[in-house]
Amino acid sequence: MATSWVPDIDPASDFSLANIPFGIISTPDDPTPHPAVAIGSYVLDLKVLAADADFTQLFPDTPSLPSALSQPTLNAFAALGRPTHRLVRSTLQDLLSSDTTRPSVLRDNEALRKAALLPQRAASMHLPMAIGDYTDFYAGYHHAHAVGVMFRGEANALQPNYLHLPVGYHGRASSVVVSGAPVRRPVGQILVDGKPVTGPSRKLDIELELGCFVARGNEMGARIGVREAEDECIFGYVLLNDWSARDVQTWEYVPLGPFNGKNFATTVSPWVVLADALEPFRAKGIENATELQGYLKGGREDGVFDIALEVDLTTAEGDTTTIGRTSSKNLIWSFPQMIAHHTLGGCPMRTGDLLGSGTISGPGGVGERGSLLEMTENGKKEVLLAGMDARTFLKDGDTVTIRGSCGPEGARVGFGECRGRIYSAVQG
Amino acid sequence: MATSWVPDIDPASDFSLANIPFGIISTPDDPTPHPAVAIGSYVLDLKVLAADADFTQLFPDTPSLPSALSQPTLNAFAALGRPTHRLVRSTLQDLLSSDTTRPSVLRDNEALRKAALLPQRAASMHLPMAIGDYTDFYAGYHHAHAVGVMFRGEANALQPNYLHLPVGYHGRASSVVVSGAPVRRPVGQILVDGKPVTGPSRKLDIELELGCFVARGNEMGARIGVREAEDECIFGYVLLNDWSARDVQTWEYVPLGPFNGKNFATTVSPWVVLADALEPFRAKGIENATELQGYLKGGREDGVFDIALEVDLTTAEGDTTTIGRTSSKNLIWSFPQMIAHHTLGGCPMRTGDLLGSGTISGPGGVGERGSLLEMTENGKKEVLLAGMDARTFLKDGDTVTIRGSCGPEGARVGFGECRGRIYSAVQG
Numbered sequence: 121m122a123t124s125w126v127p128d129i130d131p132a133s134d135f136s137l138a139n140i141p142f143g144i145i146s147t148p149d150d151p152t153p154h155p156a157v158a159i160g161s162y163v164l165d166l167k168v169l170a171a172d173a174d175f176t177q178l179f180p181d182t183p184s185l186p187s188a189l190s191q192p193t194l195n196a197f198a199a200l201g202r203p204t205h206r207l208v209r210s211t212l213q214d215l216l217s218s219d220t221t222r223p224s225v226l227r228d229n230e231a232l233r234k235a236a237l238l239p240q241r242a243a244s245m246h247l248p249m250a251i252g253d254y255t256d257f258y259a260g261y262h263h264a265h266a267v268g269v270m271f272r273g274e275a276n277a278l279q280p281n282y283l284h285l286p287v288g289y290h291g292r293a294s295s296v297v298v299s300g301a302p303v304r305r306p307v308g309q310i311l312v313d314g315k316p317v318t319g320p321s322r323k324l325d326i327e328l329e330l331g332c333f334v335a336r337g338n339e340m341g342a343r344i345g346v347r348e349a350e351d352e353c354i355f356g357y358v359l360l361n362d363w364s365a366r367d368v369q370t371w372e373y374v375p376l377g378p379f380n381g382k383n384f385a386t387t388v389s390p391w392v393v394l395a396d397a398l399e400p401f402r403a404k405g406i407e408n409a410t411e412l413q414g415y416l417k418g419g420r421e422d423g424v425f426d427i428a429l430e431v432d433l434t435t436a437e438g439d440t441t442t443i444g445r446t447s448s449k450n451l452i453w454s455f456p457q458m459i460a461h462h463t464l465g466g467c468p469m470r471t472g473d474l475l476g477s478g479t480i481s482g483p484g485g486v487g488e489r490g491s492l493l494e495m496t497e498n499g500k501k502e503v504l505l506a507g508m509d510a511r512t513f514l515k516d517g518d519t520v521t522i523r524g525s526c527g528p529e530g531a532r533v534g535f536g537e538c539r540g541r542i543y544s545a546v547q548g
Numbered sequence: 549m550a551t552s553w554v555p556d557i558d559p560a561s562d563f564s565l566a567n568i569p570f571g572i573i574s575t576p577d578d579p580t581p582h583p584a585v586a587i588g589s590y591v592l593d594l595k596v597l598a599a600d601a602d603f604t605q606l607f608p609d610t611p612s613l614p615s616a617l618s619q620p621t622l623n624a625f626a627a628l629g630r631p632t633h634r635l636v637r638s639t640l641q642d643l644l645s646s647d648t649t650r651p652s653v654l655r656d657n658e659a660l661r662k663a664a665l666l667p668q669r670a671a672s673m674h675l676p677m678a679i680g681d682y683t684d685f686y687a688g689y690h691h692a693h694a695v696g697v698m699f700r701g702e703a704n705a706l707q708p709n710y711l712h713l714p715v716g717y718h719g720r721a722s723s724v725v726v727s728g729a730p731v732r733r734p735v736g737q738i739l740v741d742g743k744p745v746t747g748p749s750r751k752l753d754i755e756l757e758l759g760c761f762v763a764r765g766n767e768m769g770a771r772i773g774v775r776e777a778e779d780e781c782i783f784g785y786v787l788l789n790d791w792s793a794r795d796v797q798t799w800e801y802v803p804l805g806p807f808n809g810k811n812f813a814t815t816v817s818p819w820v821v822l823a824d825a826l827e828p829f830r831a832k833g834i835e836n837a838t839e840l841q842g843y844l845k846g847g848r849e850d851g852v853f854d855i856a857l858e859v860d861l862t863t864a865e866g867d868t869t870t871i872g873r874t875s876s877k878n879l880i881w882s883f884p885q886m887i888a889h890h891t892l893g894g895c896p897m898r899t900g901d902l903l904g905s906g907t908i909s910g911p912g913g914v915g916e917r918g919s920l921l922e923m924t925e926n927g928k929k930e931v932l933l934a935g936m937d938a939r940t941f942l943k944d945g946d947t948v949t950i951r952g953s954c955g956p957e958g959a960r961v962g963f964g965e966c967r968g969r970i971y972s973a974v975q976g
Contacts, residue, residue, distance in 0.1 A: 252724050292718055293681050294768075304894050307893055316713070318843055319914070343974065377801075379804070462811075464735055543704050
């Protein structure tokens with residue numbers, strides 16, 4: 121495995137040379153949000169690179185690349201298509217490699233290197249994409265099953281449609297925020313002793329998910345096949361926490377689904393790990409013995425990814441406990457299947473659309489669960505924390521951090537942090 | 549009531565001097581979409597006006613107005629706020645009035661008049677706003693009740709939450725199209741004899757709704773009160789047809805709500821009738837004896853509008869039947885209440901967000917219903933049409949046209965058409 125000339129890359133870093141995730145930064149020198157990639161504890165400013173002729177001449181067939189790498193979101197870059205993402209990523213891997221074939225472009229160009237390579241702590245992270253529509257699926261089989269058992273018993277745990285189609289709902293694009301943004305406990309209408317009252321949610325929860333950004337969509341009325349989605353339509357992946365107010369959701373969701381229980385905040389990790397970077401970590405998802413409809417067939421056997429996921433809860437006092445560990449392979453539908461289903465009736469997808477997997481839980485016990493709802497059986501049991509503390513649902517001052525990575529030390533492909541701290545509800 | 553010097557205004561026109569709705573047009577001379585208002589059978593090109601110094605000097609306190617009136621959507625104009633909408637509309641009413649106080653600006657400026665005033669048939673209409681998020685509510689009481697009776701019986705017609713909060717769900721912004729855009733019958737997964745199959749929807753339906761565009765939203769974590777929503781947050785209104793595939797919806801919607809059954813197309817009328825234009829037509833909505841939560845109180849008694857609505861169905865053979873007539877006052881929640889509820893937990897609304905009222909039906913019989921689901925009792929009865937024809941649900945080649953207006957002849961405030969024709973499903 122090639123190593124990088126970038127200094128001090130921790131072997132445990134999520135951002136090895138094997139990764140090269142794309143994000144949107146602002147810096148003291150350029151406060152307008154613009155693209156960068158992460159490498160070790162540094163960021164490489166792509167807008168600075170895009171202004172350099174030695175760099176842009178490496179992409180003679182993509183004259184719009186410099187402009188795409190200078191926008192305030194990654195949408196223009198994503199829209200260039202997967203072959204371009206592949207070429208740009210592999211070129212950056214070469215430029216950052218110890219045995220780069222083009223040392224003069226970056227490694228040995230001191231002025232450019234100093235201008236473009238900055239410590240991560242000097243950069244602020246922004247939402248990587250302008251999100252047109254956000255859709256959240258429910259493909260985490262063990263989560264759906266566990267929640268179903270809780271509310272309807274073992275015999276009726278899964279709804280009749282669950283094994284036949286990727287159940288999903290339209291989420292709220294305006295409330296998607298980047299890791300680190302504060303999360304305010306929502307006020308909502310909830311039932312107390314059978315009567316509706318208005319007040320701060322008492323059952324504020326997390327949902328550990330994988331998010332997927334669309335590179336290329338479809339015209340209205342057309343549809344996208346599973347294989348086409350796999351090969352051409354996905355830009356990359358992020359970690360996603362679909363914060364949920366369970367008590368608000370319980371009262372509001374019949375018959376039209378979750379609304380205020382979900383639309384107050386959804387946090388995504390800032391670095392988009394490109395589809396190509398995750399290819400080596402393909403895995404088989406949850407077996408589904410159901411005979412599928414044709415439009416859901418034809419994808420790869422190994423349609424999901426084996427990304428090790430963990431959820432940490434840090435109290436206001438600073439004590440951190442890992443409350444859940446699982447893998448993103450615990451999905452019964454792949455993202456390409458979700459896209460095929462989403463577009464079956466002709467619904468147009470656009471560059472920058474965000475898809476959530478649904479909460480991911482493992483098949484095992486409390487320690488493999490992606491929501492407090494499951495870990496605490498809807499508040500009946502406590503999750504014990506470091507510092508002699510315990511939780512049923514989240515407390516003001518809690519910070520939740522999701523992490524995810526795959527690959528060995530020194531060649532890790534990871535997401536960094538998807539983090540949010542809970543602030544007290546607005547009164548009044 | 550003042551009259552206009554614009555020629556040949558039909559007294560029955562939706563676009564009297566009392567209206568002045570805003571839309572986005574393109575013309576042979578300027579194919580880039582840009583703002584206009586409708587007056588009689590003409591459009592007044594606002595981008596042409598915005599380039600004229602005599603016009604712009606009428607707005608010395610709004611230096612950004614010319615730019616806002618030259619954009620490809622109305623978002624920038626909407627974001628200027630309701631006092632500016634009011635001033636621009638009343639100024640245009642004056643300029644277009646027979647007894648205008650400023651004849652030299654437009655009426656007597658032949659060059660400008662000829663450049664700016666065009667027959668409506670010379671203009672193509674475009675989606676008026678860039679829609680960030682689309683939310684569809686369920687505030688049509690008689691619709692919710694009738695559908696509830698149909699599926700759960702009289703005793704359980706309304707869900708327990710229905711009278712306590714404006715039930716709604718997140719819709720799909722990418723599939724909102726302007727009147728006249730073709731509507732392709734969606735393919736979907738549906739149950740036939742209890743088994744899922746994939747095929748064209750057999751229960752394609754309409755939903756007669758009023759739509760509302762947001763002028764000014766809220767910061768994430770903040771909320772908007774009912775009165776604030778009423779006074780400051782609404783830009784204007786459109787007619788809306790939330791096309792629905794009932795069979796797709798029935799199979800998919802438990803537990804997360806409608807998805808592919810709704811996301812293939814939503815049609816809106818092209819002209820945004822400003823909030824001020826509808827003020828004279830305020831009315832009381834459906835009485836709700838429930839003790840409301842505080843955040844839903846404090847709005848005006850006459851929180852909705854009495855707009856006469858009708859739905860026409862035109863067959864491929866060209867026979868037209870009015871299949872439904874009702875009023876938009878048949879809502880149990882006002883748009884300001886919907887906005888207050890939507891933002892209760894801090895969900896950010898943005899300029900250009902679209903809210904749908906939910907299907908509007910009257911309290912009377914089949915002729916007052918806003919969906920075929922109700923008119924035909926879910927396909928059990930036929931609606932008779934002109935030309936010896938009949939329908940349970942929509943047939944390929946059908947054109948559905950929704951109209952809405954208020955006010956007397958000569959001073960009518962109407963929406964024009966919200967129209968879509970059904971094209972056959974994509975095979976394969």
